[in-house]
Amino acid sequence: MNSDQIYTMGIDVGGSYVKGVIMQYSDSPVLVDKKCEKIRRRNPSEVAVDLIDFLLKKNNLSYEKDIVYLASTGEGEMVSKKRGHFYSMTSHSRGGKFFVPEARTVVDMGGLYVRAIKIDERGRVMDYKMTGQCASGSGQFIENISRYLGLAIDEVGDISMQSDTPEVPSGICAVLAETDVINSVSRGISTPDIIKGIHLSIANRVVRLIAKLKAESPIVLVGGMGMNKGMVDAVRELADENRNHFEIVTHPDAIYSGAIGAALWGGYRHFKLIEKEAALNLV
Amino acid sequence: MIIQKEMIAGLFKDLASVKESGKKVVYTFIPGNLSELIRSFDMLPVYPEINALQSGMRKKSGEFIREAERHGHSEDVCTYVKCDVGMMIKGNIGPTGEKLPDPDLLLLSYTGCFTFMKWFETLERLYPGVPVALIQSPYQEDATITPEMTEYMVKQLKEEVIPKMEEVSGQKFDEEKLKGILKLSAEAEDWIVKIFDSTKHRPSPIDAYFAGVYYIGPINIGFRGTQEAVDYYKELYKEVQERIAKGLGPITPEGVMKEEKFRLVVEGPPNWTSFREFWKLFYDRGAVIVASSYTKVGGVYDYGFRHDSEHPLETLAEYCMNCYTNLNLPQRINLLEKCITEYHADGYLTNSIKSCNSFAAGQLMMMRELEERLEIPVGFIETDLVDPRYFSYSNIKNRLESFFEMLEQRLLIEQD
Structure with a gap:
């Protein structure tokens, strides 16, 4: 690794996954490396620490010597190695801006909920709208359904794109929707149509949030569901149907938006602290 | 206490x-x-x-x-x-x-x-x-x-x-x-209005929701119209004045709240089964409730209503019809607007109660209307009165954190 570079790390502990990144921090930051690990009933803090060590080792970096700031976000406050913690909307907004610098709305579509965030030109949170408590608007819901259908989570996007007559389940309650899915299977509805129906059901919630927020384009879809082609397609389809002509974009690293945002805010805070110290020394 | x-x-x-x-x-x-x-x-x-x-x-x-x-x-x-x-x-x-x-x-x-x-x-x-x-x-x-x-x-x-x-x-x-009792009611009501009005100060000397539910206890559970209630509220008022003089914030279960970061108005009853955890989610982030609709559930005194001993039965009748949940939705919105404005709230939060239709019906519409009218940041959480099955700590924490995060950013933008 180049010793002249400044490196920061971000660690995002979510409901289902821990995501970690190393960033090369500058005016034009670069994503150096990333890793995502499913928690699988383990202690999330330990998963996070293992992931940090893995990334450092792989990139031949030392935590003490090379990383100027390790920032956590999400539920990452308990990660022992962190230097600071950033709240998740702040991190996802910054991550969304890293993907699409001109973004004015970031939609965080994670394992537990969907949150649409309106941001200003500097990436600061202006307003937000969030799904209700029910799991029917969450990534975890897609995981449950895909498990029931015997699919791997990374297959569902492509399978959804094969649908021609989607079967949309109840959009009110995850339990009712699961019952609908079971019923669809017994009625012989094809797997692509069931999956597309689930995507449309969640997309319907996303589009309602965007409308309520009076969102502005471009809208960046981030979080785990932002990497699901079928989900992104469903959001675009419903937004168009509702005559909300938004520019909806995503990024192949969408799941890392929180970790990227935290790493970037970490770098910003590091230099602010240096500035403060310098000012104090002058006095 | x-x-x-x-x-x-x-x-x-x-x-x-x-x-x-x-x-x-x-x-x-x-x-x-x-x-x-x-x-x-x-x-x-x-x-x-x-x-x-x-x-x-x-x-x-x-x-x-x-x-x-x-x-x-x-x-x-x-x-x-x-x-x-x-x-x-x-x-x-x-x-x-x-x-x-x-x-x-x-x-x-x-x-x-x-x-x-x-x-x-x-x-x-x-x-x-x-x-x-x-x-x-x-x-x-x-x-x-x-x-x-x-x-x-x-x-x-x-x-x-x-x-x-x-x-x-x-x-x-x-x-x-009855007239004698009503005179004492009016006196206690005057004191309680002054106590809840103290949240106009910065920092607010009291929390008008989590501590407020204790303060409304005597006036709501049968002590209205007693000398005991009048003495209690006089004593409480004195204590609140001392807190104002010393520049102290509200008392929480973990002592005096150190820094008042956000001032909120809350609509809806609190959750009782996890009351302490619920409260902690607020005071840990420096959020103080400066007014709440729930503390008006026994009586709305904001527009000057006091029990009138000269017209004993008429005043009882008016009191009955003037309770918070008997107000129509536009009246409730106006009352909440008054609270937000007069107590200088930074945000408005709805706690939607799963099993209370009297409160929950119309809450979303009220929230949207206040958001439009005042351009105030709003938040929405769902709990229940006393059914522990409907209190999902992590869900509420996630939602409150998002809400506080937005408030923080808005305050920073205002300071710029």
Whole structure:
């Protein structure tokens, strides 16, 4: 690794996954490396620490010597190695801006909920709208359904794109929707149509949030569901149907938006602290 | 807090010893309660909502609710009702561990909540033969209390409530005695208004929701119209003034709140089963509640209403019709707007209660209207009164953190 570079790390502990990144921090930051690990009933803090060590080792970096700031976000406050913690909307907004610098709305579509965030030109949170408590608007819901259908989570996007007559389940309650899915299977509805129906059901919630927020384009879809082609397609389809002509974009690293945002805010805070110290020394 | 606890403990002690004292017991509700009239007949009130919330705070409500559900009450029924009914089925042992006396009169003085009527039908079945006095209280559909509405209520007091109270208590209605009690009510009401008005200060010396529910205790559970209540509120006011003079923030279960970061107005009752955890989510982030609709559930004094001893029955009637949940939705919005503006709130939060239609109906519309009108950041969480199954800590934490995060960013932008 180049010793002249400044490196920061971000660690995002979510409901289902821990995501970690190393960033090369500058005016034009670069994503150096990333890793995502499913928690699988383990202690999330330990998963996070293992992931940090893995990334450092792989990139031949030392935590003490090379990383100027390790920032956590999400539920990452308990990660022992962190230097600071950033709240998740702040991190996802910054991550969304890293993907699409001109973004004015970031939609965080994670394992537990969907949150649409309106941001200003500097990436600061202006307003937000969030799904209700029910799991029917969450990534975890897609995981449950895909498990029931015997699919791997990374297959569902492509399978959804094969649908021609989607079967949309109840959009009110995850339990009712699961019952609908079971019923669809017994009625012989094809797997692509069931999956597309689930995507449309969640997309319907996303589009309602965007409308309520009076969102502005471009809208960046981030979080785990932002990497699901079928989900992104469903959001675009419903937004168009509702005559909300938004520019909806995503990024192949969408799941890392929180970790990227935290790493970037970490770098910003590091230099602010240096500035403060310098000012104090002058006095 | 000590005085308040002693007052409430005293009431439960009096209730536990009615066999010896011979006092008669009235089961009634807090919204639109006729405390003064009950007191004028030397009877003692029992408020089922208070028993339910106390059971919730003592982690007993889950068991009572399940008992009521075993007896056929649906999962969607108000959990105050189910907690109360479950408690009665299990022997009516009150929150203090003493058995509550059976009612001598069932008094329903506010019918704005339809559940109250069904609750009383259940009580009637649980206590067959106990007289029931029911007042049909008109809703403020047109945002006003007309003279005809008051007249209709007074007629019901004269023809339905007072004769039954005379019969049960064995005492004749004494208007002069009632007037004396009402004078003390008005005095206590003046003090409580001043106390809740203290949140105009920065930092606010009190939390008008989490601590507010303790402050409204005496005025709502039968002490209105007593010298004890007046003395309690005078003492509390003195304490609040001292806090203002010292520049102190509100007291929390972990001591004085160090920094006031956000000032909020909250709509909806609190969750009682996880009350401390719920409160902690706010004070840990420096959020203080400067006004709440729930502390107005027993009476809305913001527009100057005070019990008027010169017109005893009319004032009781107006009090009944003026409780918060009897206001129509535009009135509630205006009242909340007044609170947000006068107490300089930074945000507005709705706590939507799963099993309370009186509060939850219209809350989203009210929130959207306030957001539009005042451009204030709004937040929405969902909990329940006393059903522990509906308190999802991580869900609420996630939502509150997002809300606080937005407030923080908005405040930073305003400072720029």
